[in-house]
Amino acid sequence: MSTSSTVGFRSDRGPVLIALMLSTSLIALDSTILATAVPSIVDDLGGLGQFPWLFSVYLLAQAVSVPVYSKLADTVGRKPVILVGVGLFLVGSIMCGLAWDMTSLIVMRAVQGLGAGAVLPVTITIAGDIYTVAERAKAQGYLASVWATSSVVGPTLGGVFSQFVSWRWIFFVNIPLCLLAAAMLWRGYSESLERRTHRIDYAGSAVLTVSLTLLILAVLEGGQAWAWDSWQSIGSFAAGAVLVAVFVAIERRAAEPVLPFEVFSRRLIVATCLVSVGIGAVLVGLTSYVPTFLERTTGATPIVAGLAVAALTVGWPISASQSGRLYLRIGFSPTxxxxxxxxxxxxxxxxxASSVPSPWTAAAACFVVGLGLGLVATPTLIAAQASVAWHERAVVTGTNMFMRSVGSAVGVAIFGAIANAVIARQGGGTSAGAIQAGSSAVFLAVLVVAAVSIAAGLLMPHTRAEDVEQGAAVTDPETEPSTA
Structure with a gap:
């Protein structure tokens, strides 16, 4: 590992950091650029009833593939896995841009999601590899700034392409970004692994993927595409639960399990995973309901409503980049x-403030939440990474990301059920009063999630940064690969 103490573009690791930011931008832009282009896509391809799958299938493919990619990154190395992810994202983007109907576009969005499932956790893992615990907060701040920028640039680009060029360019714009990111990773990032024979857990990977697909699909589509008490919903949950039990049985016998259970016997890992669930739920609650709340109750334009939510992604990188000073002084748990x-x-x-709707108060509240999440997401992730050896770091990072996806999926279901129930009591419809009441109930639920997350945070052991990192170094049975 490089010993340079500088974190930035001019350091010896600067090219790798830029490559990681470019890779992150692929996922960050894609999560925001599509929404404003949906009307143009539907006008061109049809399939109005199918368009929600453009988002669901992407999130599903990304979430279920993260654990598998993470294990592969710990087995064969980070570089080949992230390059495969960028390649899949490139192919998916090209085919999305060439889609001839809504069905083909949905299928190619799944390919994009499979690429994103490799890119997102491995970029964060590589940052954990090449930077020390003291440096990682600033490095994560750089990566978080990509999300902040994309939250503003993405919707704007989507609108510009749809109005003045073609919606297809929201996918074609990924081509140069993918090629540049892959080239910089190929040339700038190197790792030397101890070559040994690995026994890939194919059975565990397959069963895990199918079980997660069924369970997440049931949560995403329950109450939307089908009723919660329908045979589709009950069948998906039941089959998913059975396959989880099968997966556990397979993992107990696997030589190199895709999810080593001994990692999750550690209190720190369990606590940080629970906190990640809360982060995912809070994020989806605000990003999904604040814009509609402001548009329907204050008459705010979509741009103004979007900027109010963007305040959250502005506060996040500010606090994330500075969190290192806190956790080095007082520890991970207090931070x-x-x-x-x-x-x-x-x-x-x-x-x-939802009783007196205002874009300014909503933006201020979102900014404070963003500041808070920046002090949560970065220290908990870095604590988890620092507590394990190199050969477990990608699995722990991927699990952290996966649990955040679980929180978002479950949050969508719970918040949607709450909003629908309140609106129904208001007589249904989309009046300002009904939307205000439904959104206020969701915001209260978000507050409850944040309070429960505090309880999860209290489960974290109170350890200093140097203690966690030294403990991982002592237990590391392999030589950590050299990176440049």
């Missing part, structure tokens, strides 16, 4: 608890 408290305060402010 995360401060962040969770801030997120709870921001959620409380949003709920209270």
């Amino acid at each position: 995360a608890l401060i962040g969770l408290a801030l997120a709870a305060v921001g959620s409380l402010g949003l709920w209270v």
Whole structure:
């Protein structure tokens, strides 16, 4: 590992950092650029009833593939896995741009999601490899800034391409980004692995993928595409649960399990995973309901409503980049608890202010939540990474990302059920009063999630950064690969 103490573009690791930011931008842009182009896509391809699958299938493919890619990154190395991910994302983007109907576009969005499932966790893992615990907060701040920029640039680009060029360019724009990211990773990032024979857990990987697909699909589509008590919903949950049990049995016998259960016997890993679930739920609650709440209750334009939510992604990288100073001084757990408290305060402010809707108060509350989450997401992830050896780091990182996806999926279902129930009590419809009542109930639920996340944060052991990293170094049975 490089010993340079500089984190930035001019350091010896600068080219790798730029490559990681480019790779992250692929996922960040794709998560925001599509929404504003949906009307143009439907006008061109048809399939109005199918368009929600453009988002669901992408999230599903990304979520279920993360654990498999993460294990592969710990087995064969980070570089080949992330290059495969960028390649899949490139192919998916090209084919999305060439789609001839909504069905083909949905299929290619799944390919994009499979690429994203490799890119997102491995970029964060590589940052954990090449930077020390003291440096990682600043490095994660750079990566978080990509999301902040994309939250503003993405919707704008989507609107510009749809209005003045073609919606197909929201996918074609990924081509130069993919090629540049792959080239910089190929040339700038190197790792030397201890060559030994690995026994890939094919059975475990296949069963895990199918089980997660069924369970996440049931959560995403329950109450939407089908009723919660329908045979599709019950069957998906039941089959998914059975396959989880089969997966556990397979993993107990596997020589190199795709999810080594001994990692999750550690209190720190379990606590950080629970916190990640809360982060995912809070994020989806705000990003899904704040824009509609502001548009229907204050008459705000989509751009103004979007900028109010963007305040969250502005606050996040600001606090994430500075979190290192806190966790090096007071430890990971106190830093995360401060962040969770801030997120709870921001959620409380949003709920209270929902009685008198205003884009300014909503933006201020989202900014505070963003500041809080930046002090939570980065320290908890870095604590988890630093507590394990190199050969477990990608699995732990991927699991952290996966649990955030689980939180988002479950949050979508719970918040949707709450909003629909409140709106139904208001007589149904889309009146400002009904939307305000439904959104206020969701914001209260977000506050409850933030409060429960504080309880999860209290489960984290109170350890200093150097203690966690030294413990991982002592237990590492392999030589950590050299990176440049």
